[in-house]
Amino acid sequence: MRVAVIFDNFGPYHLARLTAASRHGELLAIEVAARSGAYAWLPTRGPVPFERRVLIEEGTSEGAKRRCLAARLRTVLDELQPEAVAIPGWSSRAAFLALNWCLGHRVPAVLMSESQAIDEVRRPLKEWVKRRYLNGCSAALVGGGSHRDYLVQLGMPADRVFLGYNAVDNDF
Numbered sequence: 001m002r003v004a005v006i007f008d009n010f011g012p013y014h015l016a017r018l019t020a021a022s023r024h025g026e027l028l029a030i031e032v033a034a035r036s037g038a039y040a041w042l043p044t045r046g047p048v049p050f051e052r053r054v055l056i057e058e059g060t061s062e063g064a065k066r067r068c069l070a071a072r073l074r075t076v077l078d079e080l081q082p083e084a085v086a087i088p089g090w091s092s093r094a095a096f097l098a099l100n101w102c103l104g105h106r107v108p109a110v111l112m113s114e115s116q117a118i119d120e121v122r123r124p125l126k127e128w129v130k131r132r133y134l135n136g137c138s139a140a141l142v143g144g145g146s147h148r149d150y151l152v153q154l155g156m157p158a159d160r161v162f163l164g165y166n167a168v169d170n171d172f
Contacts, residue, residue, distance in 0.1 A: 004028040004082035006098055008061050009036035010044050022050040028080045029053070032069070032094045033061040051080070061094060070097050077101050084108045086141065089115070090133045099136050108138035112165050116146040117153060131155050141165045 003025060007014050010031045018029050027050040034043040037060035055072040056064045073094060077085070087098045087109055102109035111134065134140075134156050142148050143166035152158045 002026045002028060002081065002083045003086060004030055004077065004080055004084070005086040006030045006032065006094060007088050008032045008092060008094065009034070009039070009041065011036070011039060011041045012044070015044060015048065019049055022048075027051070028082055030055065030073070030076060032056060032073075032092070033059065033064065035060050037062045053080075055094075061092065064093075066093055069093060073097050074101060077105075082107060084110060084138075086110045086112050087137075088112050090130055096133075099133065103136050109136060111137045111140040111151075111156075112142075113140060113151065114143040114147050114165060115150055117150045118146070127154065 005018060005021070005027060007029075008031075010018070010029070018027060021027055029048070029050050029052045031052065031054045033056040034054050035041075053076050055069065055076065061069070074097075077098070085098055085102050085107055087095050087102075089095055089112065099109050101107070131154050134151065134154055137156070139160045139162065140148075140151050140156055141162050141164060142151060144163060147165075148158070148161045148163065151161050
C-alpha cells in the first residue's frame with residue numbers, strides 16, 4: 001500500500017519514525033517546509049529509505065502563500081497517487097489542504113493527533129470545526145488513551161482510532 005505521511009518539518013524523531021514505518025510498506029514522506037518555524041532544527045538532508053518530497057525549500061510553512069502551498073501539495077499528491085494519507089492534526093493550512101485533496105480524490109485520510117480534552121480551554125466553535133474535520137477522516141492514529149478519548153468525544157468512532165503515534169525508535 002502506498003501511504004503518504006505529511007509533517008510540517010522533519011526533525012530527528014520524525015525521520016526515525018518514518019524510517020521505521022518504511023519497513024512495513026511503500027512510504028511517501030511529504031515535508032511541508034525544509035525549515036521549522038517552531039524548532040531550531042537544521043534542514044535534514046541525506047539518504048532515507050523512503051520517497052521524500054519538500055514542498056517549500058526556502059522559509060517556513062507559516063510564511064508560504066496559501067495558493068502556492070495548495071498548488072505544490074496538490075501537484076505532489078496527484079503525482080504520487082497515495083492510497084491513504086496520514087495528516088498531522090488539524091491546526092495547519094497544509095492539514096486542511098491535504099484533507100480536502102483526500103476528500104476530492106476519495107483517498108482515506110488518517111488523522112495523526114496527540115490532542116486531548118485537557119490541553120486547553122475548549123471553545124465551542126473550534127470544537128465544531130474539529131468535529132467537521134473528523135467527519136472527513138477515515139481513521140486516526142493517536143498517542144494514548146486520553147488522545148483516543150478526546151477524538152471519540154468529538155465523534156470519531158472508537159474502532160477507527162488506533163494507538164501508537166507516540167512510539168519512538170529506542171535504538172535511534
